[in-house]
Amino acid sequence: MRRFQHWCLQQFVRQPTLQDHPQWHEQGVTLVELLAATIITGLVTSVIGFGVITASQANKKTESVAARRHDLSRAFDFISNEIRMANRINRTNNVVASNSSTLANVVTDAGLNLTDLGAYGTLVLYLEIPINSSIPEVCPVDGPNAGVAPPQPANYDRVVYDVRASGQDWLPPNSIFRYGRIPELDGSINPCSDPIASDTLVDAIATANDESPPCPAPGVLVGSMGFQACVKGTQVDLLMRSNISDVEIHRLSSTATSRLGNTQTVPVLTGTRLPDTDTVDLSWTWSGQTALTTYVVQQVIVTNTSQVYSGSNSSASVALSGSIGEQHCYSVTATTGVVTSPESNTVCLTK
Numbered sequence: 001m002r003r004f005q006h007w008c009l010q011q012f013v014r015q016p017t018l019q020d021h022p023q024w025h026e027q028g029v030t031l032v033e034l035l036a037a038t039i040i041t042g043l044v045t046s047v048i049g050f051g052v053i054t055a056s057q058a059n060k061k062t063e064s065v066a067a068r069r070h071d072l073s074r075a076f077d078f079i080s081n082e083i084r085m086a087n088r089i090n091r092t093n094n095v096v097a098s099n100s101s102t103l104a105n106v107v108t109d110a111g112l113n114l115t116d117l118g119a120y121g122t123l124v125l126y127l128e129i130p131i132n133s134s135i136p137e138v139c140p141v142d143g144p145n146a147g148v149a150p151p152q153p154a155n156y157d158r159v160v161y162d163v164r165a166s167g168q169d170w171l172p173p174n175s176i177f178r179y180g181r182i183p184e185l186d187g188s189i190n191p192c193s194d195p196i197a198s199d200t201l202v203d204a205i206a207t208a209n210d211e212s213p214p215c216p217a218p219g220v221l222v223g224s225m226g227f228q229a230c231v232k233g234t235q236v237d238l239l240m241r242s243n244i245s246d247v248e249i250h251r252l253s254s255t256a257t258s259r260l261g262n263t264q265t266v267p268v269l270t271g272t273r274l275p276d277t278d279t280v281d282l283s284w285t286w287s288g289q290t291a292l293t294t295y296v297v298q299q300v301i302v303t304n305t306s307q308v309y310s311g312s313n314s315s316a317s318v319a320l321s322g323s324i325g326e327q328h329c330y331s332v333t334a335t336t337g338v339v340t341s342p343e344s345n346t347v348c349l350t351k
Contacts (some may be wrong), residue, residue, distance in 0.1 A: 068204055072242045072252060075202035080256035082159060083236050086127040087266050089258060090231045093287045100222045110158055117179045118198030121164025124223035129157045131189045134329055134348040139192035150191040155268060155345030157181045157189050163205060163227040171203035176227050206241040234258040267332045271347035278320040280349055284332050293336045300329045320351040
């Protein structure tokens with residue numbers, strides 16, 4: 001009896017072995033199977049990782065293309081808007097551009113040195129944009145050129161656009177550069193600000209010209225590469241091409257017309273206070289017809305407007321009336337027959 005109990009106890013506490021269950025051995029994992037599973041898992045992980053990286057790169061490329069299109073459209077709209085505000089386009093009083101080469105003569109006749117533009121490339125546009133804000137005698141202390149007279153010319157801005165090799169290795173091959181004062185956030189121009197040279201407007205401008213805009217006479221085609229303009233008096237047909245990607249060229253073309261117009265010349269007014277007096281000598285230049293032309297000078301004191309001169313002379317002397325400290329602002333218009341010019345720039349002085 002004790003032997004039987006002892007045998008039962010041994011059977012109860014003994015652990016099962018592979019020999020007791022041969023099917024367990026048959027269900028085990030071999031080293032070959034483990035290696036195969038590892039390789040398959042690695043391949044699947046690599047394929048998934050490659051797909052994620054490819055999708056991420058494609059998404060970044062799409063975003064880059066969209067950003068370039070956006071930049072090109074913004075630059076196109078900016079140039080078009082400045083053309084609409086310009087009083088003169090690719091011309092001065094004395095010189096009119098007939099191509100990109102003679103546009104250099106326009107720039108120099110406007111009083112600029114070509115070196116002022118920086119390392120310029122092919123000239124495309126020269127614009128004269130009137131400054132409608134009051135021209136102070138001395139620039140305010142909280143702004144540029146504080147305490148001195150505004151840079152000349154103070155009554156209009158000279159803007160030059162050219163296309164040249166891009167300075168950005170990642171956005172080749174060319175860029176559009178701008179010379180001129182930088183407009184304020186509201187679009188106005190501070191007469192006390194200095195012009196900026198070689199200001200990059202937009203990059204990734206194409207080199208090749210697969211087509212040029214139609215520009216029949218009397219239009220004048222200027223520019224090259226991916227930035228061209230057909231200037232027809234007050235109207236400009238713009239064409240821009242951008243290397244959006246390695247295989248895509250993005251094109252923009254439109255027409256912008258000056259609101260003032262090259263045919264609507266505007267008088268240019270200057271004023272000088274005589275020493276130790278309240279007398280101001282006003283003089284103006286006018287590039288339009290002078291025969292049978294009447295000039296009218298308006299004076300504004302606070303909110304009161306009055307006419308202080310009307311006649312055929314190109315100058316007038318005016319006394320600063322009113323109270324000490326009041327600002328007097330003057331402007332002039334020219335009338336020939338029934339046609340009156342736009343108002344000139346404003347000259348302001350303090351009594």
